[in-house]
Amino acid sequence: MAARTYGGVSADERRAQRRTALIDAALELIGTQGLAKLTVSGLCAQAGLNERYYYENFDSRDAVLTALIDRVTEELAVAIAEGLRTAPPDTRGMARSAITAGLRLLTDDPRKAKVALVAGQATPELRARTTESIRLFARMVAAQGIDFYGLTDRHPDPVIDFRATYLVGGLVQTLAAWLQGELPITRDELIEHTTDVFVLLGEDLAGRLSPG
Structure with a gap:
């Protein structure tokens, strides 16, 4: 029927x-x-x-918050992927494009940043969900770096995951501080400084892991 x-x-x-x-x-x-x-x-x-x-x-309220956090996470992943798709084909261009896309999504609509940074810490279950989201984006960073630097044929090195997690986790904390007014810099400066760190750690690691 x-x-x-x-x-x-x-x-x-x-x-x-x-x-x-x-x-x-x-x-x-x-x-x-x-x-x-x-x-x-x-x-x-x-x-x-x-x-x-x-x-x-x-x-439950947690179910609403989980659905909302999942939606913001999905939107963020799509924005970053689109930023990478349209980025210049060089290390700094790709890093800046992805970082810009992500930060703009969260700051053009500050409600989304508040959800990601505040609601995601409301309960142990939601904190676990937020941690998993950070791991998701760390895996995206690691995969992009492995592909870009031509490390796909090498045995996965745990230091790649370490640095990717360090970068994403550090960015989350930095963004929280910036939104609370603790870092007196502009959004463009935040993007440039974040790009500097991603490129520095990415190229350093690529040099360590590349053959020869």
Whole structure:
């Protein structure tokens, strides 16, 4: 039996739209009013939905936060991948393009940075989720470096993962400090200084691992 539709929209599509609306509302509440305002009633009021639709999609506040963090993480990964795709084919150009894409995504809409840096630390489970996201981006950095420097035929060296994790983790902490006003530099300066560090550590490691 075919699923019922209203106005050409199926029940599954309407459910997906409501879920998206709730996640959008969570982004707005956290980004503008703080994590404490993320309640069932507050979220539904912001989304313009009945509370029963909240329970149709989520069973806890952590579930909402996880969905929101996952969406920001996915958007960040897509932005970085696009930055790499359109980057100049040199070490600094590629590093700057990827870093610029990522930082712009998080700072053009400061709500997303707040979600990534604040909501991701709200509970042990969310901290674990954030740690996994950092590992994801570290693996992206490591894979890009291995490919760019032609190290694909070598046995994987643990120092590659170490440096990639160090770079991404350090960038997360630096971004947090910058957003809190603890680093009195512009965003362009933040991008350039971050690029300097990525290139320095990447080229140094490539020199150590390259044959000869």
